[in-house]
Amino acid sequence: MLEAKVKKKLIAIVGKSRFSDTEEQRIVYSYDGTPGFQAEPDAVIRPASTSEVQQIVRLCAEHKVPIVPRGSGTNLCAGTTPTHGGVVMLFTEMNRILEVDMDNLTMTVQPGVTTLEIVNRAESEGLFYPPDPSSMKISTIGGNINENSGGLRGLKYGVTKDYIMGLEFVLANGEVIRTGGKLAKDVAGYDLTKLMIGAEGTLGIITEATLKLVPKPEKKETMLALFPDMESSAKAVSSIIASKIIPATLEFLDQPTLEAVEAFSQIGLPTSAGAVLLMEQDGESHVVYEHMEQMKKICEKEGAISVEKARNESEALALTEARRSALTALARRRPTTMLEDATVPRSRLAEMVRFIESTAKKYNVEICTFGHAGDGNLHPTCMTDVRDEEEMHRVEEAFAEIFARAIELGGTITGEHGVGEMKSPYLAWKLGDAGVEAMKAIKTALDPQNIMNPGKMFAKEARKRITVGGGSSEQVQRTGSV
Amino acid sequence: MSKSNVQEAFKERVDYEELMNCTRCGFCLPSCPTYIQTGGNEASSPRGRIALMRSVVEGRKKPDAEVEAQLNECLGCRACEPACPSGVNYGHLLEQARTVINEHKSYSLPVKVLRKATFDWLFMSHDRMQKLHRLRYMYERTPMQNVMRKSGIFKLFPGETATMERVVPPAVPPSELNEVPEVESAAKPAVKKVAFFRGCLMSTMFAETNESTRFLLKQAGCDIVTPKTQECCGALHAHGGETDKAKMLAKKNIEAFEQAEVDAIVSNAGGCGAGLKEYPFLLRDEPEWADRAKQFSEKSMDISTLLASLALPPMKLDAQLVTYQPSCHLSNVMKERGNVEALLGRIEGVQYVAMREKDQCCGSAGIYNLVQPKMAMKILDKKMSDVKDTKASCIVTSNPGCLLQMKAGVERENLSSEVQAVHIVDLLAQAVKNAETVEV
Ligand SMILES: Cc1cc2nc3c(=O)[nH]c(=O)nc-3n(C[C@H](O)[C@H](O)[C@H](O)COP(=O)(O)OP(=O)(O)OC[C@H]3O[C@@H](n4cnc5c(N)ncnc54)[C@H](O)[C@@H]3O)c2cc1C
Ligand code: SF4
Ligand code: SF4
Numbered sequence: 001m002l003e004a005k006v007k008k009k010l011i012a013i014v015g016k017s018r019f020s021d022t023e024e025q026r027i028v029y030s031y032d033g034t035p036g037f038q039a040e041p042d043a044v045i046r047p048a049s050t051s052e053v054q055q056i057v058r059l060c061a062e063h064k065v066p067i068v069p070r071g072s073g074t075n076l077c078a079g080t081t082p083t084h085g086g087v088v089m090l091f092t093e094m095n096r097i098l099e100v101d102m103d104n105l106t107m108t109v110q111p112g113v114t115t116l117e118i119v120n121r122a123e124s125e126g127l128f129y130p131p132d133p134s135s136m137k138i139s140t141i142g143g144n145i146n147e148n149s150g151g152l153r154g155l156k157y158g159v160t161k162d163y164i165m166g167l168e169f170v171l172a173n174g175e176v177i178r179t180g181g182k183l184a185k186d187v188a189g190y191d192l193t194k195l196m197i198g199a200e201g202t203l204g205i206i207t208e209a210t211l212k213l214v215p216k217p218e219k220k221e222t223m224l225a226l227f228p229d230m231e232s233s234a235k236a237v238s239s240i241i242a243s244k245i246i247p248a249t250l251e252f253l254d255q256p257t258l259e260a261v262e263a264f265s266q267i268g269l270p271t272s273a274g275a276v277l278l279m280e281q282d283g284e285s286h287v288v289y290e291h292m293e294q295m296k297k298i299c300e301k302e303g304a305i306s307v308e309k310a311r312n313e314s315e316a317l318a319l320t321e322a323r324r325s326a327l328t329a330l331a332r333r334r335p336t337t338m339l340e341d342a343t344v345p346r347s348r349l350a351e352m353v354r355f356i357e358s359t360a361k362k363y364n365v366e367i368c369t370f371g372h373a374g375d376g377n378l379h380p381t382c383m384t385d386v387r388d389e390e391e392m393h394r395v396e397e398a399f400a401e402i403f404a405r406a407i408e409l410g411g412t413i414t415g416e417h418g419v420g421e422m423k424s425p426y427l428a429w430k431l432g433d434a435g436v437e438a439m440k441a442i443k444t445a446l447d448p449q450n451i452m453n454p455g456k457m458f459a460k461e462a463r464k465r466i467t468v469g470g471g472s473s474e475q476v477q478r479t480g481s482v
Numbered sequence: 483m484s485k486s487n488v489q490e491a492f493k494e495r496v497d498y499e500e501l502m503n504c505t506r507c508g509f510c511l512p513s514c515p516t517y518i519q520t521g522g523n524e525a526s527s528p529r530g531r532i533a534l535m536r537s538v539v540e541g542r543k544k545p546d547a548e549v550e551a552q553l554n555e556c557l558g559c560r561a562c563e564p565a566c567p568s569g570v571n572y573g574h575l576l577e578q579a580r581t582v583i584n585e586h587k588s589y590s591l592p593v594k595v596l597r598k599a600t601f602d603w604l605f606m607s608h609d610r611m612q613k614l615h616r617l618r619y620m621y622e623r624t625p626m627q628n629v630m631r632k633s634g635i636f637k638l639f640p641g642e643t644a645t646m647e648r649v650v651p652p653a654v655p656p657s658e659l660n661e662v663p664e665v666e667s668a669a670k671p672a673v674k675k676v677a678f679f680r681g682c683l684m685s686t687m688f689a690e691t692n693e694s695t696r697f698l699l700k701q702a703g704c705d706i707v708t709p710k711t712q713e714c715c716g717a718l719h720a721h722g723g724e725t726d727k728a729k730m731l732a733k734k735n736i737e738a739f740e741q742a743e744v745d746a747i748v749s750n751a752g753g754c755g756a757g758l759k760e761y762p763f764l765l766r767d768e769p770e771w772a773d774r775a776k777q778f779s780e781k782s783m784d785i786s787t788l789l790a791s792l793a794l795p796p797m798k799l800d801a802q803l804v805t806y807q808p809s810c811h812l813s814n815v816m817k818e819r820g821n822v823e824a825l826l827g828r829i830e831g832v833q834y835v836a837m838r839e840k841d842q843c844c845g846s847a848g849i850y851n852l853v854q855p856k857m858a859m860k861i862l863d864k865k866m867s868d869v870k871d872t873k874a875s876c877i878v879t880s881n882p883g884c885l886l887q888m889k890a891g892v893e894r895e896n897l898s899s900e901v902q903a904v905h906i907v908d909l910l911a912q913a914v915k916n917a918e919t920v921e922v
Contacts, residue, residue, distance in 0.1 A: 024548040027537050028530040033507050073524070074508040092522035112522075114512075138508045264567045328567035331505040 002042045002087075006063050010045055010087070013055045018046040018093065029070065029088045030081065033135075034422055035336050036386050037078035041068060041088040048093035050168065050176060050207040057205065058174035060087060066454050069201040071112065071143030074135045076339055077420025079147065079200050083455030089205065091142055098208070100125055104182040105213045106165060111142030111206050118211065127213040130157035133416070134324035142206050148198035150416035152249045152280075152320060155374035157214075159416065161197045168208035169196055172447040182210060195442070200418050201453035203446050217282035220248070221292050222316035225299040225307040226273035230254050230357065230369065233275040234350035236302035237373045240279075241346055243298060245291050249280035250374030251323050257370040257381075260329040265322040273305060277373065278323055280316075326370045327381065334366070334383035340399055342406035343415030346376040355405050356380045363398040365391065377415035400463070403429060424459035488545045488586040492538045496578045501536045503570045504529065510562035510572075515843050516555055519860045525552055528562035528572050535579050550583055555857060557850055558721055559810035559843035564817075573815065574763060577720055584723025666696065666706040673703040673792065677742040679735075679749040679758065679782070681882075682714040688882050694911035695750045695785055701914055702792040709738040715749075717757025717811075718849070720764060732761045733771065736778045747782040750907055752809025752881035755816050758782040784812055785907055786880060790821035797913035798830040804909075805835050805874035807865070807888055809881035810843045822880055822906050829913045835872045846887035858887075859894075866891040869901075877903040 002010075002021065011019045021043040030040040042065075047053045060067050066086025073080050082088060091112030099108040105127060109118060115136035122129040132151035133139055139149065145167075150159040166180030179193045180186055196203060227233040233252050240250065253261065254275050262269040270276070277299065281291045296307045310316035331337040344352045353369065356378070360367035371379040380402060382395050403413045403426055413419075413426045428436050440458060443450075510528040511517050517527035524530040531552055537543040553576065560573045662680070676699060684692050699706050716731035735758070739747055749755040759782055761775040806822050813819050826834040845851055845861030869877060869891070877892070879885040888903035 022548065023543060024525050024534065024552070027543060028524040028533050031506055031533065033505065035505065072508050072511065073506075090522070095522075116512075135508065138511045261567075264569060325509070325567035328505055328507040328509055329569075331507075331568040332503060335499065335502045337505055 002065065003063065006059065006065060007043065009059050010043065010056065013052055013059070014045055014047060018048070020044050029073070029090075032070075032073040032078065032080045033076050034078040034081070034420070035338065037081045037421060039081045039083050040085070041082040042085045044088045044090060046090045046093045050170065053089070053170045053205055053207055054174045054176060056087070056089065057170050057172065060451055061172060061174060061449060064449055064451060066451050067205070068453050069142065069146070069205050071140030071146075072114070072135075072138045074139050075143060075147055075418060075420060076341070076422075077147075077200075077414070077418040078422040079418055079420035079453075079456060081421065083421055086451070086454075091140065094207065095140075097121055100127075100213075101182060105215075106182045107211045107213055109141055109209055109211065111140060111145075111209065113141050115139050115141060115144055122213050123216065125213075126216055128216040129163065129211060129213055131160045131163055134327070136324075141209055141211075145197055145206055145209060146200050147416065147418040150372065150375070150377065152251055152323065152372065154372055154377070154416075155250055156246045156248045161194060163212045164193060164197055164209055165212050166210035167193050167196055167206055169204040169206045171204045172449065172452050176207070177204075180210065198418065200420060200456055202443060202457050203452060205452075217248075217284075219285045219288045220280060220282040220316070221288050222249075222310040222319055223279045223292055223295065223307060224310070224319060225277045225279065225296075226270055226305045227275045227277065227299075228303060228305060229274040230353050231350055232303040233277050234353045234373065236277060236299045236304065237349055238347055239298045239302060240295055241374070243294065245281075245294060247279050247291065247295065247374060248282045249278060249320070251278040251371070252276065252373040253278070253323065253326060253370040254368055256333070256366075256368040257326050257330055260332060260368075261322050261326050263332070264325050264329040265318065267318045267322055269322065270306075277304075278319055280320070323370075327379065330368055330381050330383065334385055336384050336386045338382040338384060338395055338399070339417075340380050340382075340402060341377070341414040341417040342380065342402055342411060343375070343377040344406050344409045344411035346374065348409040348411070349373060349376055349378075352376075352378060352406065352409060352411070356402055359398050359401050359405075363394040365395050365398050367398070372415075375415070376411065400426075419457050421456050421459075424457055425461065425463040427457070427459065429463070488582060489538060489541065491582040491586065492535070492545055492579070495582050496535055496539055496575060498536075498539055500571055500575055501532055501539065503568050504532045504536075504566075505568055506533075507568070509567060510565045513561045513565040513841075515557060515559065515561070515845070515861050516857060519857060519864070526555060528566075528570075531556060532570070532572070532575065535575060538579075545583060545586075553580055553583065555854060557810075557843050557845070557847040557861075559847055560814040561810060561841060561843060563814050577723075577725075580721070580723040581725045582723075662692070662696070662708050664708055664710055666700060666708075668703045668705050669700040670703050672705045674746065674788075675705045675707070675744045676746045676748050676788065677739050677744040678706050678708045679712065679715070679739075679747055679754065680708060681749060681751050681754045683882050684751050684754070688885075688905070691750060691882070691905045691908055694905075694907040695748075697911050698785070698789060698794070698907055698914070699748065701795050702789055704788075704792075707742040707744055709742050711738040713738075715754040715757035716764070717753055717760075720757065720760070725764070728757075728764055729768075732764050732775070736761065736771070736774050739778060739781075740774065744781070746788060747778065748785050748788055749782065750785045750880075750905070751883075752784065752812030752816065753883060755782060755784045755818075756811035759816050784816060784818050784821070784880065786812075786821040786825060787818045789910070790824045794828065794910075795914050796830070796917040797828060797910060798917040799832055799909075799913045801831045802833070802876055803835050803872065803874040804832050804876045804878055805837045805869060805872045806840065806878045806880075806906075807837070807844055807869075807884055808840060809879065809884050810841075810847070812880050813841060822878060825906065825910060826878065829910070830917070832913075835874055837868045837872045837874075839868060844884050844887045844891070846881075846883040851887060851890075862887060862891050862894070866895050870895070870897075875901055876909070877901065878906050878909055879903060880906050 025044045026040040029044050031038045066084045068082045069089045070080040094110040095112030096110050118129050130153045132153050133149040144160045148161050168178045170176050259271045262271050281288045299307045366383045367380050369380045371377050384391055384395050413430050514527050520526040534549050538545045562572050713731045713734045716728035719728035759779050761779050765771040765775045826832055844865045845858035851858035877888045892898050892901050
């Protein structure tokens with residue numbers, strides 16, 4: 001519960017209609033897309049301007065009230081569950097596109113704009129904003145920036161951080177900083193823009209962002225290849241990359257995922273195939289044509305049962321849309337869906353896929369795998385039931401081994417979903433203790449009272465590190481410092 | 483009755499497994515009209531409403547006024563269902579929750595009387611619907627109507643009653659209501675035998691649309707049976723939490739149509755059609771009805787779906803732009819999409835233009851526009867702005883509620899001289915007749 005005087009002051013800042021502490025509001029802002037995590041805030045507030053954000057932050061700092069910034073609550077790392085209560089800050093009143101600058105190819109937006117609106121607006125101006133997380137219809141740019149979200153086009157075009165040119169944000173002491181700008185180059189001091197990207201609301205509140213847009217590619221083609229099993233599809237991925245083609249999209253789905261996706265989308269996906277690869281290439285027409293032909297040949301050589309191009313745009317769209325539904329569609333199979341985000345260098349993909357399969361067998365749990373194969377970002381997803389403690393324990397063990405293996409292969413515990421509360425116990429596995437300490441130092445310097453999204457990123461207790469053999473611990477250290 | 487009893491009932495009757503199927507991914511949020519109109523209030527979203535129901539079942543929250551208000555604010559349009567990759571059957575959860583609340587609720591006296599009149603008396607009997615219709619016919623033919631309109635008395639009624647009173651179609655002579663024969667033959671060698679579900683509002687207030695429906699069926703080569711013993715579909719009762727009455731009506735209808743032995747059961751109102759489709763869910767606790775309900779449900783379809791699959795005579799109208807506001811329940815519950823658009827494409831002279839976000843509810847939603855007028859009008863205004871952008875002179879609908887709502891929208895925007903709203907079958911019938919006269 002907020003102190004009465006704090007509540008009064010918050011209302012004085014935003015007015016009655018944009019503050020609420022009813023039971024209803026506390027319940028509906030207690031969760032996000034992460035299963036098994038829930039915590040209620042004391043209140044919910046909707047600022048409409050940077051200045052209101054500043055006033056709120058100052059007040060909360062004065063009274064040591066935690067602030068949990070929240071976009072659409074689709075994150076998968078328990079990033080917006082108010083672990084220590086406090087105020088959930090929403091950006092539904094700061095959801096405008098402020099400017100599209102055709103001379104500098106930039107777009108300036110408020111944090112509450114959805115990714116889809118940005119993509120559509122860019123397209124309507126003949127431009128292109130590539131980051132496209134599967135949740136793009138509803139995710140906000142504030143959330144995308146704070147999770148540094150990736151998407152289906154990540155392999156060729158990079159992720160959110162590659163498109164953030166400048167930011168405005170409010171620090172925990174209420175000061176506003178503007179970083180970067182419509183500049184291709186800027187080396188004035190530390191790169192605070194990048195520091196804020198992926199900060200998960202723990203360092204400050206983003207109030208405005210300037211995004212980089214690129215020219216819209218002339219042509220795009222989409223192709224689907226069926227494989228008898230996961231491993232042959234993973235090999236095809238490695239061969240495609242090794243042949244120096246960087247497709248715009250290179251996604252894969254295993255058989256159970258395929259079945260679930262088809263049950264939802266009903267577009268005639270071949271549910272009997274062991275795995276499918278979804279490939280897209282864009283660019284100049286002749287290059288697209290050539291690459292598609294080459295990729296087709298490679299897939300066939302690696303044992304594809306069939307390789308077919310989408311005949312038109314709506315068919316292509318149906319395929320990518322279907323892929324985006326994978327996670328939620330899988331959820332239908334069992335009451336709880338535990339999704340992971342382990343990422344390995346793409347040359348180790350086949351190895352990782354094999355390891356996931358054998359680990360699932362070893363712990364007798366059901367794990368389906370899909371993901372951004374092209375950038376080595378896998379989403380092994382476990383269908384289970386939180387109410388079954390014994391099974392949940394096995395799931396946890398299995399995932400711990402998968403993380404450990406990913407790191408040994410030179411990978412990471414999370415490629416794009418973030419740490420939040422959920423993966424905080426594993427952070428040191430990837431960074432080493434020194435890495436975590438360095439990060440904590442940054443956090444303490446910028447937010448000495450720990451009011452910005454407390455309880456996230458850094459765990460009270462780290463999980464004991466395990467090794468599963470294969471890679472040496474030296475390798476862990478080496479990749480950890482990159 | 484005490485709150486804890488309601489809580490117990492929630493636990494027993496609201497399907498917890500189904501609540502758990504919601505992964506909270508948020509994919510349904512952009513499809514929900516109330517989420518959008520509230521400027522992104524999570525509590526007004528499908529994910530939020532599911533969370534609230536779950537909090538009641540889990541004992542975190544009492545089934546209090548907040549919960550009830552959210553369940554009432556929901557349109558029941560079910561646009562969240564096709565958007566949900568996890569296949570959460572939101573509509574069923576909503577109905578279960580509303581039934582529990584309704585059973586434990588003590589309504590104020592006027593509301594009680596109104597509910598009783600509507601659910602127990604009027605919509606329980608086809609006969610009474612017809613009697614009421616006769617009264618309305620009389621009312622329109624006496625100075626009463628003018629006196630009432632001028633007096634401004636309708637302004638005292640909730641929401642848009644005044645606009646609604648203006649836009650309902652004039653009553654057809656009661657004598658014509660009874661003349662629907664039980665068996666009719668196709669206008670050409672029959673290709674199908676169908677049963678016609680006439681619907682209680684459709685057969686009275688919208689009697690002309692029913693005429694058009696039968697005309698088209700015959701033109702398309704269908705022999706028609708219109709079982710005399712059929713009743714209201716029960717959808718209104720089910721959505722209003724009056725499950726027992728809905729079940730009773732369902733059983734009567736199943737019996738009435740079983741005897742007809744037809745290929746298809748055709749309805750012309752998305753709301754009713756969806757009600758019929760849902761009989762297996764409605765009767766889920768009565769295994770002895772399971773098979774019969776299933777057969778009934780499988781046979782039932784919307785008129786647009788049937789006509790789109792059949793050959794029709796030539797159709798022609800003056801050159802015009804036409805747009806279409808789909809019935810939510812036709813799209814989201816019956817899952818029959820694209821047929822009205824296809825039929826429009828077959829009319830010479832008609833050019834179909836899709837409106838932006840056409841799959842969003844128009845705000846009519848059964849009696850929603852009467853009980854939640856503010857939200858309904860916000861939604862309608864947004865819809866009308868999308869309609870205007872299409873520059874269409876005709877808005878086609880596939881459900882009587884939507885038709886009235888679109889007519890109300892046209893009135894509100896002062897567009898009645900430029901834009902008309904019609905039911906798809908009326909437009910098709912007009913096009914067939916028009917083509918005939920042109921040929922002669
Ligand atoms: C079905 C599904 C598919 C997904 N697919 C992908 C995918 O393909 N790729 C991917 O990368 N992710 C994916 N995600 C994860 C998630 O959608 C992304 O992390 C997304 O960016 C979150 O956006 P949001 O608006 O929901 O943010 P939230 O979940 O509300 O917040 C995310 C984080 O950002 C912080 N935050 C939000 N706004 C601000 C602000 N203005 N200032 C400071 N901090 C802020 C929050 O505190 C939190 O830490 C998926 C999620 C789901 C449910
Ligand atoms: S789309 Fe389905 S699973 Fe996702 S939040 Fe909505 S109801 Fe829940
Ligand atoms: S039924 Fe309609 S109004 Fe209700 S939650 Fe679903 S989309 Fe929203």
